[in-house]
Amino acid sequence: MxxxxxxxxxxxxxxxxxxxxxxxxxxxxxxxxxxxxxxxxxxxxxxxxxxxxxxxxxxxxxxxxxxxxxxxxxxxxxxxxxxxxxxxxxxxxxxxxxxxxxxxxxxxxxxxxxxxxxxxxxxxxxxxxxxxxxxxxxxxxxxxxxxxxxxxxxxxxxxxxxxxxxxxxxxxxxxxxxxxxxxxxxxxxxxxxxxxxxxxxxxxxxxxxxxxxxxxxxxxxxxxxxxxxxxxxxxxxxxxxxxxxxxxxxxxxxxxxxxxxxxxxxxxxxxxxxxxxxxxxxxxxxxxxxxxxxxxxxxxxxxxxxxxxxxxxxxxxxxxxxxxxxxxxxxxxxxxVNELKKLRAGAFSVRSKELLAGEKWKFEGMGVESKELIIDVLKAGSFSIRLRNEAEIHYDCQKGRVTLTRRRLDDGSTERRRVDVSRVQKLHLFLDHSSLELFLNDGEHVLTARYFPRVSDDSIIFHSKENVMFSVEAYTLRSNLNVHS
Ligand code: FRU
Structure with missing residues (x-):
């Protein structure tokens, strides 16, 4: 050396x-x-x-x-x-x-x-x-x-x-x-x-x-x-x-x-x-x-x-x-990759949840940090998922489009990214303390973002614009570090 x-x-x-x-x-x-x-x-x-x-x-x-x-x-x-x-x-x-x-x-x-x-x-x-x-x-x-x-x-x-x-x-x-x-x-x-x-x-x-x-x-x-x-x-x-x-x-x-x-x-x-x-x-x-x-x-x-x-x-x-x-x-x-399943700790699921047009539903039961959510859409309609009041996933069923919004760090304005998806069947969402990775329909599209919500806010809120039905399978994910240098 x-x-x-x-x-x-x-x-x-x-x-x-x-x-x-x-x-x-x-x-x-x-x-x-x-x-x-x-x-x-x-x-x-x-x-x-x-x-x-x-x-x-x-x-x-x-x-x-x-x-x-x-x-x-x-x-x-x-x-x-x-x-x-x-x-x-x-x-x-x-x-x-x-x-x-x-x-x-x-x-x-x-x-x-x-x-x-x-x-x-x-x-x-x-x-x-x-x-x-x-x-x-x-x-x-x-x-x-x-x-x-x-x-x-x-x-x-x-x-x-x-x-x-x-x-x-x-x-x-x-x-x-x-x-x-x-x-x-x-x-x-x-x-x-x-x-x-x-x-x-x-x-x-x-x-x-x-x-x-x-x-x-x-x-x-x-x-x-x-x-x-x-x-x-x-x-x-x-x-x-x-x-x-x-x-x-x-x-x-x-x-x-x-x-x-x-x-x-x-x-x-x-x-x-x-x-x-x-x-x-x-x-x-x-x-x-x-x-x-x-x-x-x-x-x-x-x-x-x-x-x-x-x-x-x-x-x-x-x-x-x-x-x-x-x-x-x-x-x-x-x-x-499949191996990420090894990080799964607590599990929580909600089967066949139906929301009527205009209804809001708060996903509760396990907090929100360091999570994996698999959302199967059983009956499609337009809906949004608001993550910790800081980012939002919006599905427009008529236009066949998914939009991700978040707040900009420099001027506080809202910015968005969009993908065309004719029918959303599955949202696979990885949430960490300040990041989200959304895999749509088994990897057809991916949207990745850092976001910085209020630390105490652990809300995930579903909001339906039309009648929808979905199931949610959720896991808490453990730390991926086993040894520090
Ligand atoms: C990409 C890049 C590479 C370069 C590296 C330097 O982000 O600009 O082209 O090798 O970062 O850190």
Whole structure:
């Protein structure tokens, strides 16, 4: 360990000592989502399964509650339900990463865990430099840095980052998010036989060739399903269009086919993965069972970020719950992973509840924090569910539309996100102390949001506009942490 790394780790340790208790005391601290102990978390990184454990790393600035020189924080788990916090995996201590060990991915080869990440540098002239770097581990916890394995090719600005590596046949492939010299977002492809030497293959998507546009495409991920390939991207610079692209930055996918020889990803249109407010930079992994698991940053770098009440408690942001993906008829479906059932403690259910037009019903019996609710709609009609008087889910049966509203943190106004759903049959809702994730009709649509209700308000109120009947199955969810570092 060099002196720089020692100095940074000592500073982090001191800061954790000073603020961790305060962070833990925050009533908005989440119970079953992965969080930074203190400081700022953003993208999930390096999702992998190695030596019997899942490994989720995350972009972390432990030295401030703002964006800066990122570290890689690290959680591991046997079962995707309970987690232990591991020692910091990457510290931005070398010249090629001095302004951050930025996002990247992990693969297992020869009994070692290989991390690929972007070394972010602001040089003395104030210009950005970027290096795609490698670090290798035998035990999955301690990493040896191998330094840069890819430098910036011709034709791109230094917005060139977020390597995602996977194996196709016998060859390693890597996609990287990029901005062309002309200022267009793009995804580029590299291949390698040994994970150390990489060959540039070309631009597979974007670069002004796609209708989507955008000035930078971050965090690409290429997923192979039986039905076809899916390219995930987090494009920046997309203008809002009716109900689409409402957040500052988007995250979504295009289905198609990657042809490595011609270095082209032929594909259809871009669809957003999550229509809520707080969802960005998703990453996936394939586990031993062949499941495709996705986790995203349950946050956004937008104008509301500086108003998060958790900043007073020295932490900000979290990861979403892990979701299993399925590609069906060209659509990516997302469902909470089954293992989350292990967190279920107390259960409570209400069968065949009928509400007449105009009736209100308060769901009572178990409080509201850290809950999972499965609502089966038995007789459809328009209704709304008001969550702790701070957020609301509204279903308009005639228009076939679900709207999620919440109060903005900066000016207190109400903002909304909408999806078209011809018939709502099931709402699967994950509520944590300051977050909600709503899965509609078994993952046809997902809406994710942070929200900050009055702490003492634990009301869930159903309000029917027309006659409706539904059943509710509810569970209290336990904490997902079994060991603290
Ligand atoms: C996405 C992103 C990535 C980058 C990382 C830095 O949120 O901007 O492109 O690697 O965050 O923390």
């Amino acid at each position: 060099n002196e720089n790394e020692k100095r940074l780790l000592t500073a982090v340790e001191e800061r954790i000592q000073s603020f961790h208790q305060k962070a833990e005391a925050d009533p908005y601290r989440l119970n079953y989502h992965l969080l930074p102990p203190i400081g700022l978390l953003n993208d999930p990184n390096g999702l992998s399964f190695f030596k019997g454990r899942y490994h989720f790393f995350y972009q972390w600035n432990p030295l401030e509650e703002s964006h800066g020189a990122k570290f890689w924080g690290h959680y591991s788990s046997e079962d995707l339900a309970t987690w232990r916090h591991e020692p910091i995996a990457l510290v931005p201590s070398e010249w090629y990463e001095r302004n951050g060990c930025y996002s990247g991915s992990a693969v297992v080869s020869d009994d070692h865990l290989f991390l690929f990440y972007t070394g972010n540098v602001k040089n003395d002239a104030g210009e950005r430099e970027t290096y795609q770097c490698l670090a290798v581990s035998e035990d999955g916890v301690h990493f040896e840095k191998k330094g840069p394995v890819i430098t910036l090719p011709e034709g791109f600005t230094a917005h060139f980052r977020d390597p995602k590596v996977w194996k196709r046949g016998a060859t390693w492939h890597m996609v990287i998010g990029a901005q062309t010299s002309e200022g267009a977002g793009a995804v580029v492809l590299y291949t390698s036989d040994d994970l150390y030497r990489w060959n540039y293959k070309g631009i597979i998507a974007g670069a002004g060739r796609d209708a989507l546009g955008g000035y930078m495409w971050e965090c690409p991920d290429l997923l192979e399903f039986d039905e076809g390939d899916v390219l995930l991207i987090s494009p920046q610079g997309i203008e809002p269009e009716e109900d689409r692209y409402q957040n500052l930055f988007q995250s979504g996918y295009m289905t198609g086919a990657l042809d490595v020889d011609s270095s082209r990803f032929s594909h259809g249109d871009f669809s957003e993965l999550d229509k809520g407010f707080d969802f960005y930079a998703p990453q996936t992994m394939t586990d031993e069972a062949g499941r495709r698991i996705l986790v995203a940053w349950m946050g956004m770098t937008d104008s509301q970020e500086p108003y998060h009440p958790t900043l007073n408690y020295h932490w900000i942001h979290a990861l979403t719950i892990p979701r299993e993906l399925e590609l069906k008829d060209g659509v990516v479906l997302q469902r909470p």
